[in-house]
Amino acid sequence: MKSPAARLRPPSEKTQIIETDVLVVGGGVAGCLAVLGAAEAGARVTVCEKGGIIERSGSVAAGVDHFFSVLEEGPEWDTPEYLLRHVPRLTDGIADMGTTARLLHGLKPMVHYLEKLGVDFTDPETGRKYYRHRSFGMPGEYTINFDGRDFKHLIGRAARNTGALVLERVMVPEILVEDGRVRGAAAFHIRHGTFYFILARAVVMATGETNRMSRNASGLPFDSWHTPYNTGDGQAMSLRRGARLANMEFYDCTLCPKGYSTQGTNAFVGGGGHLINRQGERFMFRYHPDGERARRGDLVHGIVSEIMAGRGPIYCDCTHLPPEEIHRLKETLGVDRPAMPAFFEQKGIDIGKAPFEVTVSELSSRHGGTFFRSSGILIDPGTGTNVEGLFAAGDCSTMGAGISGAAVLGKVAGEEAARHALAARKPRALPEEEIAALRGAILSPLQNPGGYTHSRFEDEVRSVVTDYVGFYRDEPHMREGLRRLRALRAREGEMTARDHHGLMRVHEARSIRAVAEAMAASAIERRETRGGGAHARADYPARDDATGLKMIVVELQGEDLRVSSVPTGLTPEDTRSTVSLGEASAHAHTD
Amino acid sequence: MPILIDEKTCLSGCTICDFFCPGDIIWRESREEPPEVKYPDECWYCGACEDHCPVDAVKVVFPPEMLDCQTPVETLMGLPARRPA
Numbered sequence: 001m002k003s004p005a006a007r008l009r010p011p012s013e014k015t016q017i018i019e020t021d022v023l024v025v026g027g028g029v030a031g032c033l034a035v036l037g038a039a040e041a042g043a044r045v046t047v048c049e050k051g052g053i054i055e056r057s058g059s060v061a062a063g064v065d066h067f068f069s070v071l072e073e074g075p076e077w078d079t080p081e082y083l084l085r086h087v088p089r090l091t092d093g094i095a096d097m098g099t100t101a102r103l104l105h106g107l108k109p110m111v112h113y114l115e116k117l118g119v120d121f122t123d124p125e126t127g128r129k130y131y132r133h134r135s136f137g138m139p140g141e142y143t144i145n146f147d148g149r150d151f152k153h154l155i156g157r158a159a160r161n162t163g164a165l166v167l168e169r170v171m172v173p174e175i176l177v178e179d180g181r182v183r184g185a186a187a188f189h190i191r192h193g194t195f196y197f198i199l200a201r202a203v204v205m206a207t208g209e210t211n212r213m214s215r216n217a218s219g220l221p222f223d224s225w226h227t228p229y230n231t232g233d234g235q236a237m238s239l240r241r242g243a244r245l246a247n248m249e250f251y252d253c254t255l256c257p258k259g260y261s262t263q264g265t266n267a268f269v270g271g272g273g274h275l276i277n278r279q280g281e282r283f284m285f286r287y288h289p290d291g292e293r294a295r296r297g298d299l300v301h302g303i304v305s306e307i308m309a310g311r312g313p314i315y316c317d318c319t320h321l322p323p324e325e326i327h328r329l330k331e332t333l334g335v336d337r338p339a340m341p342a343f344f345e346q347k348g349i350d351i352g353k354a355p356f357e358v359t360v361s362e363l364s365s366r367h368g369g370t371f372f373r374s375s376g377i378l379i380d381p382g383t384g385t386n387v388e389g390l391f392a393a394g395d396c397s398t399m400g401a402g403i404s405g406a407a408v409l410g411k412v413a414g415e416e417a418a419r420h421a422l423a424a425r426k427p428r429a430l431p432e433e434e435i436a437a438l439r440g441a442i443l444s445p446l447q448n449p450g451g452y453t454h455s456r457f458e459d460e461v462r463s464v465v466t467d468y469v470g471f472y473r474d475e476p477h478m479r480e481g482l483r484r485l486r487a488l489r490a491r492e493g494e495m496t497a498r499d500h501h502g503l504m505r506v507h508e509a510r511s512i513r514a515v516a517e518a519m520a521a522s523a524i525e526r527r528e529t530r531g532g533g534a535h536a537r538a539d540y541p542a543r544d545d546a547t548g549l550k551m552i553v554v555e556l557q558g559e560d561l562r563v564s565s566v567p568t569g570l571t572p573e574d575t576r577s578t579v580s581l582g583e584a585s586a587h588a589h590t591d
Numbered sequence: 592m593p594i595l596i597d598e599k600t601c602l603s604g605c606t607i608c609d610f611f612c613p614g615d616i617i618w619r620e621s622r623e624e625p626p627e628v629k630y631p632d633e634c635w636y637c638g639a640c641e642d643h644c645p646v647d648a649v650k651v652v653f654p655p656e657m658l659d660c661q662t663p664v665e666t667l668m669g670l671p672a673r674r675p676a
């Protein structure tokens with residue numbers, strides 16, 4: 001690897017103009033697969049990634065341990081059709097069956113494709129290939145255990161080997177859309193500041209989910225259970241240029257050891273650990289018939305309700321487990337979060353000796369408690385949006401399903417974007433004044449005087465989201481939250497940045513606010529409680545199928561958000577329907 | 592400091608932690624100088640730097656806010672939940 005000193009060019013005052021067929025924004029799981037899909041379809045590809053290196057960027061930089069897939073190995077549950085029939089139930093009736101079908105049919109081929117890139121789906125414990133188990137309330141054993149510590153390295157290397165132009169430490173804060181058609185994007189280097197204008201015939205958004213949105217237990221905003229560097233940039237910049245977002249009312253939250261927002265505690269309860277209250281009572285059965293085996297969102301709500309009822313603190317108790325199981329839990333503790341064992345050690349927790357205190361994390365705008373119903377850019381089964389030439393995949397889109405969803409639909413997005421780009425006219429070059437104006441606007445925080453930092457702005461967004469939009473919601477508070485979030489928009493232009501790294505944080509803060517506003521506007525419209533702890537209304541505490549079986553969609557109209565909804569045509573009990581919502585709602589991009 | 596780097600053990604010319612950090616927190620701009628934890632307030636505490644350092648020169652150190660956290664869950668909930676029923 002070359003040292004950064006060798007890679008860094010001196011800061012250039014001149015804007016670098018790049019022309020490409022397909023621009024991929026974000027080099028995470030979906031982004032790397034989009035690069036592969038587009039390059040294999042014959043397009044010239046450029047990818048911008050704000051992290052250091054695509055072999056190690058994004059949520060799975062440190063590693064993964066499971067891949068969700070249908071494999072058609074024989075059991076009745078092991079087909080796309082079988083799983084599809086359960087999707088209305090899994091998503092509480094809020095899903096786009098057309099896009100889900102596209103995803104499910106792509107899973108098995110994707111497993112084989114990834115194997116060709118070097119991914120080894122062997123279970124590290126049993127040594128068995130495709131060793132699968134049941135999780136996430138799924139109707140079959142779809143989850144493959146594997147040692148995915150080098151997963152990102154393998155797909156990143158393959159993406160690089162296509163010969164695509166890979167721009168790392170390069171953030172895209174804005175895309176350009178003219179007459180409803182994508183023209184390209186602006187970008188800058190987060191260390192030395194080189195400014196890029198990338199002229200593209202198609203753009204794939206693959207920027208991941210939104211975090212740093214609400215308060216957490218430690219009060220350190222970057223201590224988040226999902227990647228704090230994924231801040232909804234793709235959602236926000238697409239929204240600003242006319243794309244629709246959907247499912248924005250839902251949120252995702254997890255149980256975690258008190259003081260550290262991290263995933264992983266599920267593994268303890270999944271491995272037989274008990275959740276107990278201050279009286280030592282296993283309380284989860286009060287809230288869900290499956291007890292500690294309930295969905296993540298239900299566990300979160302159980303914990304919160306128990307504390308609110310005055311029976312906290314809550315502990316996770318593993319002391320009754322056999323020594324081999326304790327050993328196994330300790331061994332696998334740090335697979336996807338390598339710092340977990342250090343936290344337990346420094347806090348003096350020994351899971352075999354005493355229960356440890358748990359609490360809940362901050363909110364994340366992503367899967368909304370279940371696969372197939374994500375908060376993000378509304379896509380159709382071909383990953384297209386209502387903006388011509390704009391595609392989206394992974395956790396920034398409405399079809400999130402972990403690394404599996406990001407891989408399958410990321411590749412589809414690359415292929416579709418290439419097809420679109422190769423048929424599209426060569427984009428007209430942008431007049432120099434226009435590029436200069438765009439550059440001036442994006443870099444302006446570097447010129448701003450005063451001390452209004454991204455942290456202060458973000459802290460304000462986080463307190464509004466926590467207090468007014470948050471966890472248990474009601475209409476008067478959300479209206480007030482919406483008012484405050486809109487008022488904060490007016491202060492965006494005051495934020496200052498000392499360097500280009502800080503400039504990245506300023507643009508992230510803008511994205512976080514925009515996503516929060518979309519969350520508030522959408523959550524007001526869902527006058528019911530739905531989704532296994534993904535949307536809880538204090539003023540409408542029950543599920544209401546008469547009004548709730550719809551996907552809530554937001555788009556920008558002038559300065560404000562317009563909220564509409566599309567009936568899903570499903571009921572949670574439905575096991576037959578295969579309506580495609582995406583085709584009905586996002587068809588506008590075709591020609 | 593969320594990250595302690597042992598400058599004596601750190602290899603000259605290595606830039607792994609700089610490149611692997613997903614948040615641009617650790618910088619090593621020259622091979623002569625040791626890596627610098629440049630934006631300590633923005634660390635995710637993911638441990639990727641510690642995990643990948645070839646000579647175990649990096650250690651993640653959790654701050655008191657995390658180790659001795661006393662924040663009541665009520666402060667993470669919205670106003671409706673905190674209002675007396």
Ligand SMILES: Cc1cc2nc3c(=O)[nH]c(=O)nc-3n(C[C@H](O)[C@H](O)[C@H](O)COP(=O)(O)OP(=O)(O)OC[C@H]3O[C@@H](n4cnc5c(N)ncnc54)[C@H](O)[C@@H]3O)c2cc1C
Binds near residue numbers: 058064170229401403
């Ligand atoms: C610790 C952890 C463990 C996990 N383990 C698993 C697992 O075992 N199995 C599983 O299925 N799922 C797992 N997940 C979830 C999984 O990581 C995500 O669902 C998946 O990575 C989504 O892919 P993505 O491409 O949408 O996002 P990411 O892979 O996060 O990629 C988004 C990329 O976009 C870049 N980016 C963002 N904004 C910009 C911008 N404006 N300009 C340029 N670049 C930008 C980011 O730097 C990032 O690299 C885990 C998540 C975490 C955090």
Ligand code: SF4
Binds near residue numbers: 593594613617637638
């Ligand atoms: S713990 Fe993670 S975020 Fe913090 S410096 Fe190390 S690699 Fe970067």
Ligand code: SF4
Binds near residue numbers: 609626643647648649
């Ligand atoms: S990874 Fe380790 S050896 Fe390499 S630069 Fe960082 S601290 Fe030094």
